[in-house]
Amino acid sequence: MTVDAWLQAALADAAQRGLPELKPILEALAAATRALRAADWNDSASAPPPSVKPE
Amino acid sequence: MSIQTHAPGIATLATRLRSGETTAAGILESCFEQIALRGSELNAFITVLTDSARAQSHAADREIAAGRNRGPLHGIPISLKDLIDVEEVPTTAASAVRGHRPALHDARVVARLREAGAVIVGKCNMHEFAFGTTNEDSAFGPARNPIDPTRSPGGSSGGSAIAVATGMSIASIGSDTGGSIRIPAAACGVVGLKPTYGDISCEGVVPLSRSLDHVGPLTRTVGDAWILYHVLAGKALPADSQDLSRAPINLSSVRVGVPRAYFFDKLDDEVRACIDDALARLATAGVRVRDVNIAHAADTAPIYLHVCFPEVAAYHAQTIERCPADYTPPVRHRIEAARYVLAEDYVRAERGRVCLRHEVDSALDAEDALMLPTLPVPAPPLGAATVPVGDSHEPVRNIMLRLTQLFNLTGHPAISIPVGRTSAGLPIGLQIVGRRGETPALLRLAAACEQALQA
Numbered sequence: 001m002t003v004d005a006w007l008q009a010a011l012a013d014a015a016q017r018g019l020p021e022l023k024p025i026l027e028a029l030a031a032a033t034r035a036l037r038a039a040d041w042n043d044s045a046s047a048p049p050p051s052v053k054p055e
Numbered sequence: 056m057s058i059q060t061h062a063p064g065i066a067t068l069a070t071r072l073r074s075g076e077t078t079a080a081g082i083l084e085s086c087f088e089q090i091a092l093r094g095s096e097l098n099a100f101i102t103v104l105t106d107s108a109r110a111q112s113h114a115a116d117r118e119i120a121a122g123r124n125r126g127p128l129h130g131i132p133i134s135l136k137d138l139i140d141v142e143e144v145p146t147t148a149a150s151a152v153r154g155h156r157p158a159l160h161d162a163r164v165v166a167r168l169r170e171a172g173a174v175i176v177g178k179c180n181m182h183e184f185a186f187g188t189t190n191e192d193s194a195f196g197p198a199r200n201p202i203d204p205t206r207s208p209g210g211s212s213g214g215s216a217i218a219v220a221t222g223m224s225i226a227s228i229g230s231d232t233g234g235s236i237r238i239p240a241a242a243c244g245v246v247g248l249k250p251t252y253g254d255i256s257c258e259g260v261v262p263l264s265r266s267l268d269h270v271g272p273l274t275r276t277v278g279d280a281w282i283l284y285h286v287l288a289g290k291a292l293p294a295d296s297q298d299l300s301r302a303p304i305n306l307s308s309v310r311v312g313v314p315r316a317y318f319f320d321k322l323d324d325e326v327r328a329c330i331d332d333a334l335a336r337l338a339t340a341g342v343r344v345r346d347v348n349i350a351h352a353a354d355t356a357p358i359y360l361h362v363c364f365p366e367v368a369a370y371h372a373q374t375i376e377r378c379p380a381d382y383t384p385p386v387r388h389r390i391e392a393a394r395y396v397l398a399e400d401y402v403r404a405e406r407g408r409v410c411l412r413h414e415v416d417s418a419l420d421a422e423d424a425l426m427l428p429t430l431p432v433p434a435p436p437l438g439a440a441t442v443p444v445g446d447s448h449e450p451v452r453n454i455m456l457r458l459t460q461l462f463n464l465t466g467h468p469a470i471s472i473p474v475g476r477t478s479a480g481l482p483i484g485l486q487i488v489g490r491r492g493e494t495p496a497l498l499r500l501a502a503a504c505e506q507a508l509q510a
Binding site for chain 2: 001006010013014019021022025026029032033035036037039041042
């Protein structure tokens, strides 16, 4: 699931549950998730090993 | 203003108790006087255990008079953050969710305090469920900074820091999941220790995020933290250093790394000047100070969020379904948002956490400690959503956690000691980080720095 798709789904679910106040928190969480996924220690099934090894 | 950081330390009080110069009951009554004087204004306590504390102090006086010595905490009044269980007393976690059910047992740390003869003064106000840094969101109302009551005392162990700073208790026990001991310690001008992860039991302590939670002391001095640390961890105090101030280490053999990148990027000007001045004074005292790098420090906040949120969500899921309106709205909304984190992102964060732990370990390979500010800004005004930092405005929660949460992820021991004040008189804290598993060595180093910086 992409971060954009996740955010749209989360916002829609929060609104449906009567929690529109979650919007700024979820948007901040989405920004953090983008940063997390862009980090260079992440590995991938189709890519070379990451440039940084966790340990 | 009634800040008591120059009052006698625990080791001195213990000597006076044994010599008959003072009594446990007398020390406790002086704490009660401070509670009567400023307790309501600052909202530091949720429960004051007046009767049981008096009974404990009289029992301590009888034992001491009879020659029974339980150690330096015998007869010393200690307060507890109100997420730590005390048998027959409600543990509110500053939330209406918990009701008034009394705890069935003492937490492990309370049992250890009792064995050491400590007097339990009461349960301190805190940010609801420890899920915040300002102490504004509490079912019992906000706690207030003792230096400027229009400002936050920091959090989440805010009531504990107030109690120590004002002499409402000689020391306090708090918890730290992202900085919740060190942040209020820095904001209120006292010492706050987060030991190595796992050093002190969290049994009987309401969790926030179990893999990040640490229990530790807030005290007037590093020497007091040394005593509390050993008691809470169930370790015997070394016979040659019951009073740490009398067994200082030689600072000329100390090597300190300063992680400037990221940690010094967003600082209040007065905080920066104060920390740089402290580092310069330590260098003059013989400490070898040099810059070090933690390559992925800027990834700390995203990693922290994706570890903390799922753990918070798991603990609160059933309760927030059942009685959402019993939470304060800001805490409820953060818990609800936490429930949306995907499992794959939690796994990524755990991998990043291993990377950060390795980098902090590596930074400490050739250094005895890291030094950096505890809080990038002085205590923020209550109700502020953002605070000015240089040319920008930063969200209060993000900026308050910025310099402390890394060491919850990695488990390294970290202590905040007061090193100065802003022009408005607001305290500034220096954070010292030690090697994992070496909390006692960190405390010895911090005590030497405390002495050098007070000279």
